[in-house]
Amino acid sequence: MPEKEAYVIGVDIGGTHISSAIVSVHEKRIIEESYATSHVANMESLTSIMQTWANTLNKTLTIAKEIELQGIAFAIPGPFDYKAGMAKYPKGFKYGALYQIKIEEALRPFLSHKNSLPMRFLNDATSFAVGEAWLSKSEENKKQLCITLGTGLGAGFIDDGIPVVTGSTVPPNGCLWNIPYKEGMADDYFSTRGFIKAYHKATGKTVKGVKELVDSYDTDNNIKEIFDTFGKELGDFLAPWLERFQADTLVLGGNISKAYFCFGKALQEYLNANNLSLHIHISHHMEKGAIMGCTRLFNNHFWEKTKNNLPTI
Structure with a gap:
């Protein structure tokens, strides 16, 4: 017998946004008409934040x-x-107003439909x-290190589809x-503020974000050098963890x-020079x-493999 179709609502909570959508699990796709997103004022009250989250979720639930x-x-x-x-x-x-708040208990009263649905949580x-x-x-990509480069540095170590957050091959909680790193920690360097700081140090000028640097990449040698250094240092930082x-x-x-395209060559060259041959995607x-x-939290195999290793801080 074919498996019964399964649907789960996925919610992405960002620093200033919430997005939600129905996911067709067996088809591995988002049902696009269910996608909803909103800006979130993250310094507002608990009630205000829950209302904004619920307004978005309610559109998907409808x-x-x-x-x-x-x-x-x-x-x-x-x-x-x-x-x-x-x-x-x-x-x-x-999101300081959410401190010590159980999200399921706080959010459920604001939801308009199907409010008995179980909720599960995973690091973004x-x-x-x-x-x-x-x-x-x-099928060859069994062991992946996935990183997100933005306002901060996010990471996930994946072995055959399951996150690895404990053991000697990964840092604590997989973070x-x-x-x-250098004079601080990785987040200080491999993030938007890392670029802003590097550009200010090189030129004395201030930019708001990385896009401004990309826009002037072809005409500014300082920017080329900053991206080149970023690629090399990212390789330097990641290499021991990729190897381990x-x-x-x-x-x-x-x-x-x-x-x-601005830093990839430097990153790849550093990894190659350190005998790390792997796909970069x-x-x-x-x-x-x-x-x-x-x-995936509602996939039985995935849940059994991860539920006891979910980080508590």
Whole structure:
């Protein structure tokens, strides 16, 4: 007998946005008419944030009226207790109003339909990595390190579709952002603010983001040097973890990955020089990869393999 079709709502929570959609699990696709997204004022009150999240989710739930759903899966950034579904964002920072709040209990009263659906939670970078592995067309890509380069550095170590967050081959919780690097930690260098700082140090000028640098790449040697250094240093930072994990694929996502043509050659040359031969793949799924990835929480095999290893901070 063919498997019964399964549907899960995937939700991507970002620093300033929420997006949700119904995912057809067996077809590995988002039902596009169910996709909804909204801006979130992350410094507002708990009630305000929950209302914004619910308004978006309710649009997706309305499309799902005639669909039997398994649950709602969240790709959500840390610090977060993923087992308990509890936010740990410090008060006074983004989403600080959610500190020590169990999201399921706070959000459910604002949902208009199917409000008995179970909710499960996965780190956003991990969700992206799981989505990339799940959607990969190559059966050879079994061990992947997926990173997101944007406002911060996200990472997910994936072995045959399952995130690895413990053991000697990965850093604690599978996170790279807080690993010491040079005069700080990785997040200080492999992020938007890392580029802004490097450009200011080189020129004394200030830019708002990486796109400004990309736009002037062809005409500014300072920018070329900054991207070249970024590629080499990213290779330098990742190399020990790629080797330790024995990764066969490196996947790059996040907005900075769109500038791969500016730093990719330097990255590849560094890895080659250090005898690391692996595929480098630039994600085309981005945010929707995270929406897809988190829905794996309702796959029985995936859930049994991950439920006891979900990070609690």
